Amino acid sequence: MARQDPFKEYFREAEPEKQEKIFAWRTGIGLQAVDGLKTSDYLRDIAVRNIAGEISFAEADKLLETHYRDKPAPAADDRAEEADKVAARIAALLSEKAFSFTPQEYLAIHRRLFAGIYPHAGCLRECNITKKEWALNGGTVIYSSAAELSATLDYDFAEEKRFSYRNLSMDKIIRHLAVFISRLWQIHVFREGNTRTTAVFFIRYLRALGFAEINDTFAGNSRYFRNSLVRANCNDLKNGICETTEYLELFLRNLLLNKNHPLHNRTLRLRETMKAPEKADIDPQKANIETELRG
Template identity: 60%
Template structure:
């Protein structure tokens, strides 16, 4: 995430401003998990809300009017409207105290976030899905079967509802929370918007457990959060890879205990830059710091650090094409919903960074992903 425009308000002594700032910062930061970036208009409007000049309902009315009057195809990124509207809805939900720990609440949050944006808002998917993940080198998590989603969701909620945190150490509490949220996410009951819905629900749930979580960890590390969920739900015994909540636990320790462990997406890649499964939880922070120098020296020079938005574009391209399929500018435009100039610029940057390579025999301007460690170049 770029420099947070709300950070100064987080430091304000006035609780109302700090609370609103946290809600907006988190809401906007979470859009990165789907490669979205809110508009400057949304940020300016959010600041008016933080300063008490307009209400949340007035914010949403202004955003709706803005897009009703806005010329079509005004920008390269045509999903900015989704980012703006969903950000305002997340901020509203995080600003409310009402919450019920139930499957219906979880589904209701998805409906509130994506009403009018997705046709399936608030509806459980009726088809099976797979997603290629760069963090898994092109493999996919085994998501919940469409025929069992409702039952799986109700089971996870019943297990958590009956669980007692009494007498547990903070390490044990954080481990359990990581297991719960990773299992909830793995069900993936919606066609789109699962990570944002899960994050909002989880933050609300943490508050019922006494955690304030009012910092910028979600805002600045939303993509890490998603990749940690992926690693918590992937096993490949043939390659010696086991599902692990270790990455999520590091994230949660930063979120809930204000620890300062650096969060790098490249460390989550299954190539094993950081083999967290072999790091004892008590020595986790020490182990990470000890290996940091080795990790950094093993990476390529970092001249080509990409933004969160570009990183997610790479992820979406990799999900679609993997290492084997050939693609060109038209395919990039269609998949990412960007104009010709934006697609050309993206391809040029990826080519320069050796993430993709030109392919002969298919006509000019055809590419495929290179078989190198992509994470060496991103995040």
């Protein structure tokens, strides 16, 4: 049975400040789905109290700290604490107005979201990574080299700063935004938490660009957002597959223009052409090494 929306009553008649908090909390909670995480009922109760004005974001954070400090040690696969704390921190960040379009801001968002959760919060990853993607049938996106992360991040920010949106149609604006955010995500600056950090940064950047009335598309479609980023960075030319921002653009049209395009994850999944190779019993390279050497 689907959970009843705990914020439903607030949509009937709410002051602007409450509406903003509802958006922030729904987005923060919804974004946990990008990593398959679910928030607790306790977190939702805290969210309602914050929206009602009973407690501040700082008090909400303290309540969560106390709650999880006093709880028995969780199972190894129980990440409710991470989901609750990060959701609350996202809500707090999205309720702030201050913003700077810099790599430092991007790193600072990750640090604030994951402090005390990941030891590497706010730090560039130091190793190259791969990740099996459902949308690619187990294949992986090619992420940026760890040795070039800082330079790549600086380059992408500099290019975006130089770009002019003057006199562009909304179609071209959305297409450019899709390319920019997909490239930023592809760098995968951090070992964990890249999509949630990118989403928070992107929402704040969109507001800085004048998109003040952003709806809560992220709340129910965060997995689609991540999968569309994957498809925007997937190439398999031998099998006729090219990177595309078409899915991300649909997401942005819903987010920014209140369109109602269906956002179904199944439409993003590739055929079996990108399936990851299975481990063989015998290494083909070793089995055929003499043949290879002989040419």
